[in-house]
């Protein structure tokens with residue numbers, strides 16, 4: 022049974038649908054990403070999973086439970102990351118951990134958890150004095166203090182510097198290694214590509230694609246681009262006959278082709294056969310960024 026099941030979820034605000042038939046299922050042990058442009062409906066979707074919002078229609082289940090009707094039991098299995106505004110600046114790290122542990126019937130021992138997250142030396146520090154990265158580590162600790170089976174992390178690394186972001190990624194991998202399923206909302210392609218087993222790309226309230234990061238990249242048109250300046254003219258017909266060629270462009274003596282790995286291999290073979298040297302050879306792969314832009318419509 023999937024840990025999270027969302028089926029045909031719908032939610033409107035003031036008659037405007039912001040979640041318009043979203044479906045996905047998250048399997049036990051996955052890091053599942055929810056990716057999409059601003060205002061796509063990601064937070065609304067995960068807040069329905071957390072039971073913080075009531076869907077207009079559709080079905081949400083967390084370990085088989087309804088997050089609205091079974092809110093208490095869902096809170097025992099699902100750890101949600103707090104938003105910054107939900108903690109008082111004067112609360113110390115220790116007080117926050119004790120407070121949140123007390124809210125759960127079977128909390129984890131928060132001391133080793135705090136140590137594992139590098140919060141040990143700052144237990145007496147007030148929340149307001151923590152750096153951005155330290156705050157995020159505390160939020161992760163608070164999400165895990167109830168010993169959940171699944172955690173929802175929404176925009177966890179926004180505003181962090183590259184080092185703190187990488188440390189947070191390591192923590193997310195550690196959480197999964199500890200057997201907890203992760204639902205991760207993110208804007209960062211690199212983060213999604215590095216961490217997620219599967220990603221639902223949400224655009225305008227709908228699932229535009231659901232696949233592994235590699236699968237999403239493969240779907241994107243012209244997966245690989247090869248460009249070079251040949252040492253001697255090549256037959257255009259030979260180039261146009263290359264396998265899996267998506268596009269070909271010849272400008273100012275430079276050849277730019279897009280296709281797949283097979284196209285690239287065939288170009289290399291053609292160059293060797295015709296004894297032509299490729300100067301300033303560049304091969305670039307489609308990134309998740311490109312796939313994302315392909316899959317989501319530009320908003321004017």
Ligand SMILES: Nc1ncnc2c1ncn2[C@@H]1O[C@H](COP(=O)(O)OP(=O)(O)OP(=O)(O)O)[C@@H](O)[C@H]1O
Nearest residue numbers: 034035039057058059060061062063064065066208
């Ligand atoms: N309580 C609310 N009342 C009215 N409109 C809302 C409410 N909450 C969200 N919205 C609107 O619903 C749309 C989807 O918001 P949501 O926060 O789910 O998107 P998101 O994909 O998480 O965006 P972002 O990446 O910017 O956080 C947005 O246009 C937002 O302004």
